[in-house]
Amino acid sequence: MHRLTAELKRPSELTPAEREAWIAFTDDNAALASPYFRIEFAECCEEVRSDTRIIVGRVGGQVRGFLPLQLGRIGYARPIGGPLGDVHGLIVPPDAESDPRDFLRAAGVPLFEFHSAIGVTQGWREYGRCQDGAWICDVSDGFDAYLETRKMFSPGAMRNYRKRLRRLEAEEGGFAFQLDDASPKNLDSMIRMKRSQYKQTGIFDVFSVGWTQALLAALLRRRSDRFQGQCATLSINNEVVAIHVGMASERQLHYWFPAYNPAFSHVSPGILLLMELIRWSAAEGLAGVDLGPGDYRYKAELGCYQMPLWSGCVMTQSAPTMLRGAAQALAGRAEKLPIGRLGSLPRRALRKADKLASFYAW
Known part of the structure; x- marks a missing residue:
């Protein structure tokens, strides 16, 4: 049985065959309707952030999926678009049995801190800490039908x-x-x-x-x-x-x-x-x-239903090993944050530091 292998690429480095696979996966998978899952979004992220990467997963030489992300400088990754990413996840065929940890481990990414991972696809619930939902306006039957539905539920x-x-x-x-x-x-x-x-x-x-x-x-x-x-x-x-x-x-x-x-x-x-x-x-x-x-x-x-979203963390190394490396890297950059030194800050400020780090592409 072949195991998953992976490599990290910039969006501009994807081959024509890989781009075709990406388009085929999003065309076939209704859960990947959002523009966040289009290759053009990844390319725009690459224009403005040099840490934009795509994990390309293969089994037996065949492309099995993609995971777009921002590869932070202190040793762990976040979803593509950083805090501006309202929805994200694995780009795979609809019937694929995929675990994001397999993609991350094969690519050598020790930690992936995620938010708003699309909950109707496989793999994210196991690593989720909390669940939210995105409100969707269903206009598949036209605007008039949408209005009639909203009159019933939100008169x-x-x-x-x-x-x-x-x-x-x-x-x-x-x-x-x-x-x-x-x-x-x-x-x-x-x-x-x-x-x-x-x-x-x-x-x-x-x-x-x-x-x-x-x-x-x-x-x-x-x-x-x-x-x-x-x-x-x-x-x-x-x-x-x-x-x-x-x-x-x-x-x-x-x-x-x-x-x-x-x-x-x-x-x-x-x-x-x-x-x-x-x-x-x-x-x-x-x-x-x-x-x-x-x-x-x-x-x-105005929304007709909520699409479940998960937030959490995927680790591919032991916690002590990962935390030692991250702590050493963080110590060298902590004083550059616009909130001062981290050592004396309460937990609320540490959460702010993490958010700032995601904006400042750490």
Whole structure:
């Protein structure tokens, strides 16, 4: 019986045969509908982060799967896209019996700290510490059918949606929706509004790290029959009041970075823009819109179901051996973190340090 072998490659180093296998696996596996699983996303990550790698797994010389990741400098790996990765997992055929530990061990990766691993595929539950869920808007039967379903389960939300539309029509004369509005000005505006929101709420500013802005710009430049970066806008009286930057595969749109002008909050421009994106997805024949995880009321009201996501850790070495190596590497970099020395910090600060490390590509 052949065992799994693996090698680490940059996305740009994949052979034509490996790329064909990747596309075939995502075409055949309905669980891999997200644009996060498209090879174009991995290529954009490589543009902005030099630690982007793909584990290519083989059995008997035949490609059996891929695991995209960021290979950190202190000795362990995280999912591709780092903290911006809302969903990830093994890219394998739908009937494959795959264990992520086999891929990591064969590639010599000692530890993989994961979040939002797709729970409907095999292998992740064994290593998971906690479970979350991404809210999915099912538009496979069209936008009208989606609205009828939401009227049944979220009647109040649908009434509010119609009320906002009437108010906007009466007060402002309606709105204009534009999908492909990826000008540098709109991207900069979204980032500026989002950074203001992060500051007001005390959430870590993901755009304070250079590669995150560069990644969005790279994604907006990419377009193929299986992937597209998107910058959508909603305008009132020729003024852009809401912006969304995200991406879509040929099967699913991922709702990612929305922002809106607070001066227009009385008509909820962010929700109106989201509804237009859902309408567009249905018209284009996509199966769904992934709103991502999070305990937000609008996600529960507009989402049709939750896709399970697991967070946890996979180790391929003994804990003492792995921790000694990681501790030595961490000691040399600890004082570079913007929160000071680690030795005297409480557990909450250590969790912050780990999050910062993932942003700063350790």
